Amino acid sequence: MSQCNRKYLALSGGVGGAKLAVGLAAALKPEQLTIVANTADDFEHLGLHVSPDLDTVMYALAGIDDPSRGWGLADETWAFMEAVDRLGGETWFRLGDKDVATHVLRSQALHTGIRLSDVTASLCRQLGVAQRLLPMSDDAVRTRVRTDEGVLPFQDYFVRRRCEPNVSGFEFHGIDSARPQTDFMQMLTDPALAGIVICPSNPFVSIEPILGLPGVQTAIATSPAPVIAVSPIVGGRALKGPAAKMMAELGRPVNALSVAECYQALVDTFVVDRVDGEMCERIEALGIRTVAESTVMRSLEDKVSLAHRIIERLEES
């Protein structure tokens, strides 16, 4: 197989996954890269279907994301939100004026029976995203977070309650009957598949819903393609989001080893950050080849560099 025929599949949540997706997109030809994004964070808000992770990846690949905010679009304005406030609507989940267009058009398409996959493909095409971005499923899976304040819908926990309640577990409603997206599953049996990348995303609420879809773990395990995962925990902290806080509340040590344990059955290679180099040996003890790299992606160069090193590791596997 020539290098250019090799295909790569990345499993992603929001911000961290989107950064690595941008790196992989720069390192590979568009037709080589498929990104599967978590949709268990999706929800109906103001009657609109919002897909936070899909959009974060899509906007990042289109180069129109807001890197400082970590969600939504660059140069966004907020007249819609101010009008919603004036009209007494809910404002705890903020939607920018341009971002609303995505949700309105997606909702309209979904209501007419178009699949989320096809809506996503259409939006990507319009935004000039040449890589294939897939929702993990066209069926609804909805994360609920078990907390000391009760079971909360994910965005209620994540945005409205700012991850403050203590977490004791997760429920993925609908996951047992959800079908993994067709092209995603086909790719896992594609002989050209040269590697599966688990992005540095939240293992509990971003990656677990993807892996928990019926048949996905088996398909990954039986795929000849090597699997590499990047730790979202660096130096005992999550770079973004509640992964570290969740880990602590679930009674696990807040470190890359705990992440590796989540993926133990699936990954061939685990990437920790250089600051966690001393952890490699303990992770290797799980039977996982472990490498230390610079995983913190601040600049485009960081993203591309990490992507190249991941591809190299997959080629070595």
Add this chain to the structure above:
Amino acid sequence: MSQCNRKYLALSGGVGGAKLAVGLAAALKPEQLTIVANTADDFEHLGLHVSPDLDTVMYALAGIDDPSRGWGLADETWAFMEAVDRLGGETWFRLGDKDVATHVLRSQALHTGIRLSDVTASLCRQLGVAQRLLPMSDDAVRTRVRTDEGVLPFQDYFVRRRCEPNVSGFEFHGIDSARPQTDFMQMLTDPALAGIVICPSNPFVSIEPILGLPGVQTAIATSPAPVIAVSPIVGGRALKGPAAKMMAELGRPVNALSVAECYQALVDTFVVDRVDGEMCERIEALGIRTVAESTVMRSLEDKVSLAHRIIERLEES
């Protein structure tokens, strides 16, 4: 009945009706005025329920309308629309960033089973509109325009095709099974009802759908309250919109007399503009008391002044 207990009912389309509604609102106590707006122009756009006439009246009463454009909100921005364009969505019907909030919240409420009347009341309350604004019906009535290009949904004819096709008639889909809004019908039997005002709106597509709802004409005819109508045709032209063009295409003389003929069976008093004073005699021949007033409402003073003269005429009836 003391003057302050007298109630008035105004039947309105968009711009012209909204202007007179503002005048009546200034001339009366809030609890004296109910405006019933045409909803046969309503449509689903980008999956959102848009109620152009209701919103034009609502925004005008709230003092946040854009008087130069004649629709939508003042100080509007267009980031949403530009994003819709970029995403390949339809842009022929323009929705401002603030205006979209109205449609999103209304659509969300309607989808949860809330009546259009109740959504409208809630939006009005939030915007500080103290007068009662009612949709003509909580059931869907949809105007279709018979033209030389075929039968067009109203907004296709009105906005997309800019009223260019020649009109041969109108269809009001759903009107036979639509129930006039409850409070509207109750008001027609209210002993406190001191007058019914047919605003200077398009007789064919704004007023006719209201009057065509089952039971409305009979209820108006049997109501002891006098009925006054204001001509939207002034000096052989419509001040706004396609009323004059429609009239010509329907083979009727483009003048106030043709408007009066539309309302012949219902109105006690017909108001023409001073420039059409010579037409009074011919309209009187229809058995309608006819008065000439300054009906062109440019300033707030014009609106309030016309409203006062209408109220005076109703008191004389």
